[in-house]
Amino acid sequence: MAEPAEPAGPAAHGGRKTARVQNARETGAESAERAEHAEGERGAERTEPALAATGWRRAPAPLAVLRVCGWLGAGDVPVQVLAAQSSHHLHRVRRADGACAVVKQVPEHAARAGRSLKRELFVHRLAGWLPGVARALPKALHLDEHRQVLATESLSSAPAWPADNERGAIDDPVFAAALGRVLAGVHRATRALPMPPTPAVGVLGLPQSLQVASTDRPASTRALMRRIVAEPSLAALLNEGAARYQPGCVVHGDLKTENWLRRGRRSAAIFDWELAGQGDPAWDLGCLVAEAGLLCLRRAWSGEDKGSGLGLGLGSGSGSGSGYGLGSTAGAAAGHDAAVRLFQAPALPALHALWRAYAGVVGHGPRALIDLASTEANERVVLYAVARWLHVACEWADHEQGTGPDSAASTSASDSALALALSLAPAARRATWATALQRQIS
Numbered sequence: 403m404a405e406p407a408e409p410a411g412p413a414a415h416g417g418r419k420t421a422r423v424q425n426a427r428e429t430g431a432e433s434a435e436r437a438e439h440a441e442g443e444r445g446a447e448r449t450e451p452a453l454a455a456t457g458w459r460r461a462p463a464p465l466a467v468l469r470v471c472g473w474l475g476a477g478d479v480p481v482q483v484l485a486a487q488s489s490h491h492l493h494r495v496r497r498a499d500g501a502c503a504v505v506k507q508v509p510e511h512a513a514r515a516g517r518s519l520k521r522e523l524f525v526h527r528l529a530g531w532l533p534g535v536a537r538a539l540p541k542a543l544h545l546d547e548h549r550q551v552l553a554t555e556s557l558s559s560a561p562a563w564p565a566d567n568e569r570g571a572i573d574d575p576v577f578a579a580a581l582g583r584v585l586a587g588v589h590r591a592t593r594a595l596p597m598p599p600t601p602a603v604g605v606l607g608l609p610q611s612l613q614v615a616s617t618d619r620p621a622s623t624r625a626l627m628r629r630i631v632a633e634p635s636l637a638a639l640l641n642e643g644a645a646r647y648q649p650g651c652v653v654h655g656d657l658k659t660e661n662w663l664r665r666g667r668r669s670a671a672i673f674d675w676e677l678a679g680q681g682d683p684a685w686d687l688g689c690l691v692a693e694a695g696l697l698c699l700r701r702a703w704s705g706e707d708k709g710s711g712l713g714l715g716l717g718s719g720s721g722s723g724s725g726y727g728l729g730s731t732a733g734a735a736a737g738h739d740a741a742v743r744l745f746q747a748p749a750l751p752a753l754h755a756l757w758r759a760y761a762g763v764v765g766h767g768p769r770a771l772i773d774l775a776s777t778e779a780n781e782r783v784v785l786y787a788v789a790r791w792l793h794v795a796c797e798w799a800d801h802e803q804g805t806g807p808d809s810a811a812s813t814s815a816s817d818s819a820l821a822l823a824l825s826l827a828p829a830a831r832r833a834t835w836a837t838a839l840q841r842q843i844s
Contacts, residue, residue, distance in 0.1 A: 602655025688786025
């Protein structure tokens with residue numbers, strides 16, 4: 403939910419977010435809070451009609467929020483206030499007893515871009531009466547739909563926010579199983595629950611909505627989207643994904659390493675439910691498989707894993723047998739190396755543990771929400787994993803400007819994700835992958 407997100411690109415899950423740390427006793431946070439709160443009240447009165455129509459209101463100061471909900475006493479002075487860089491306003495506050503809370507708010511620029519916490523707040527409301535949802539989320543301290551404010555306990559208490567050892571790795575079988583259990587609990591608890599559809603699967607409609615999807619995106623992203631739609635195997639894959647999509651429960655929609663943390667040794671918590679909505683549980687599972695592939699990609703990119711010499715040799719000017727040009731030899735090579743490693747140890751044991759844990763909660767058979775013992779369900783998951791890589795490639799392209807000293811590396815980043823998708827786009831390869839996953843249940 404309200405833990406800070408990582409920057410885009412192949413190093414996203416390995417880097418640490420920069421943050422501004424304040425010692426409340428040294429910087430006069432109390433007086434600053436009062437000034438911020440007063441400015442917020444005046445700003446709320448000045449909100450222009452067009453922005454007010456979106457439902458956005460300037461939120462009160464983070465410390466004021468925590469006092470309203472009783473987490474901070476009227477006279478308590480926090481030991482530390484940490485502000486993280488994010489598309490939202492995120493603050494982590496530490497009390498004198500060491501307990502930490504996170505306050506998440508929608509800034510004006512995010513509201514103008516159409517961002518909202520309405521879906522995330524709704525999921526936290528669901529946690530109030532659905533234990534399966536509550537087990538997956540940090541404990542809510544304050545929910546305010548009117549001012550778009552969410553305050554929760556912080557699962558991260560280390561000076562760095564969060565520390566590397568607080569994140570769970572998708573290639574750790576113990577953590578992967580924990581993640582599978584809590585995700586299955588949400589899916590099972592919200593089966594057939596009415597909610598607007600998740601917007602996270604928009605990439606599936608890219609072949610039919612290229613013009614709309616590329617509006618207001620950077621030139622690098624528009625170019626990549628045109629390349630995806632022009633590649634027959636990728637366009638066909640996205641069309642197939644849209645046709646096979648089976649909404650059945652509330653899904654997170656954007657599962658990635660930045661959006662979960664460990665909760666003890668054998669549990670996990672999932673946050674940032676901003677894109678939640680009714681959707682196909684296979685999409686969430688596909689996101690997890692995709693994340694395992696992206697982890698392999700980052701290792702291939704960084705040189706952490708030198709590989710086994712099994713790369714398939716795709717480079718600039720070549721593609722999936724179609725003459726499709728990737729534009730970056732380094733990016734293509736990294737993507738193909740990642741595709742090869744996804745089915746080698748240690749990636750597979752963790753995915754197998756996740757599959758067994760998930761199926762242990764939702765069950766399997768024709769009456770299950772999603773039957774991971776069936777070929778069809780696993781094929782759908784793999785299909786959405788590949789679609790997710792295309793989504794990630796477009797996200798990374800959003801940060802590519804094509805000029806400057808980092809432009810070559812940036813281009814290789816999106817090309818790597820694109821090459822990963824191309825490597826496993828053919829139906830025969832996806833079927834092999836699906837069989838490897840299905841074998842753990844059947």
